[in-house]
Amino acid sequence: GAVVSQHPSRVICKSGTSVKIECRSLDFQATTMFWYRQFPKQSLMLMATSNEGSKATYEQGVEKDKFLINHASLTLSTLTVTSAHPEDSSFYICSARGGAAGQPQHFGDGTRLSIL
Amino acid sequence: AQTVTQSQPEMSVQEAETVTLSCTYDTSESDYYLFWYKQPPSRQMILVIRQEAYKQQNATENRFSVNFQKAAKSFSLKISDSQLGDAAMYFCAVEIYNQGGKLIFGQGTELSVKP
Numbered sequence: 108g109a110v111v112s113q114h115p116s117r118v119i120c121k122s123g124t125s126v127k128i129e130c131r132s133l134d135f136q137a138t139t140m141f142w143y144r145q146f147p148k149q150s151l152m153l154m155a156t157s158n159e160g161s162k163a164t165y166e167q168g169v170e171k172d173k174f175l176i177n178h179a180s181l182t183l184s185t186l187t188v189t190s191a192h193p194e195d196s197s198f199y200i201c202s203a204r205g206g207a208a209g210q211p212q213h214f215g216d217g218t219r220l221s222i223l
Numbered sequence: 224a225q226t227v228t229q230s231q232p233e234m235s236v237q238e239a240e241t242v243t244l245s246c247t248y249d250t251s252e253s254d255y256y257l258f259w260y261k262q263p264p265s266r267q268m269i270l271v272i273r274q275e276a277y278k279q280q281n282a283t284e285n286r287f288s289v290n291f292q293k294a295a296k297s298f299s300l301k302i303s304d305s306q307l308g309d310a311a312m313y314f315c316a317v318e319i320y321n322q323g324g325k326l327i328f329g330q331g332t333e334l335s336v337k338p
Binding site: 141145148149150151156158164202204208209210211212213214217 | 265326328
């Protein structure tokens with residue numbers, strides 16, 4: 108149980124393109140989803156928290172207009188990197204959690220984004 | 224602000240031996256949860272073990288156990304009978320109650336297992 112599917116796993120695109128990443132909870136309702144960015148050999152950096160039906164809460168320093176997050180249903184959240192540039196290249200990971208505080212987050216397999 | 228510190232960037236263990244990964248955290252809150260996650264080369268984040276701060280008993284999951292010292296704000300992970308598949312990056316994380324479920328991660332410890 109508690110499977111999170113993230114798609115696509117790898118994206119290579121040209122500078123200026125917008126890229127959408129999907130995160131789905133397959134067998135549970137995710138009241139909260141999280142989006143992280145991870146650089147090689149580093150820890151996960153939380154970008155934003157999204158609750159179903161609400162606007163996402165972004166961490167300090169994360170550009171809201173650059174990284175658009177939508178959490179329209181209890182099983183789907185999307186991250187859109189708008190007008191991507193090479194500095195946006197990174198590994199992006201989503202996680203989902205349902206239920207009460209203290210329940211573990213369940214992670215997707217991540218998306219490797221490369222902007223040429 | 225809450226912080227999580229993993230002071231060992233890299234650790235190495237012989238197959239079948241025991242290794243302990245350290246983690247300390249800093250918070251003024253009394254109600255929180257602690258986690259260890261494993262990230263193998265595939266980069267998938269896998270939950271290893273979870274501990275509620277209000278429980279004194281240390282959590283155990285098969286070969287994995289924790290030594291939770293609340294007063295010292297320490298949450299170390301012990302891996303017994305290490306296996307080659309245990310090689311991964313290990314992250315310690317804290318979730319403060321009533322802060323929306325956010326996890327605060329440590330810097331990670333890269334564990335290698337020697338055959």
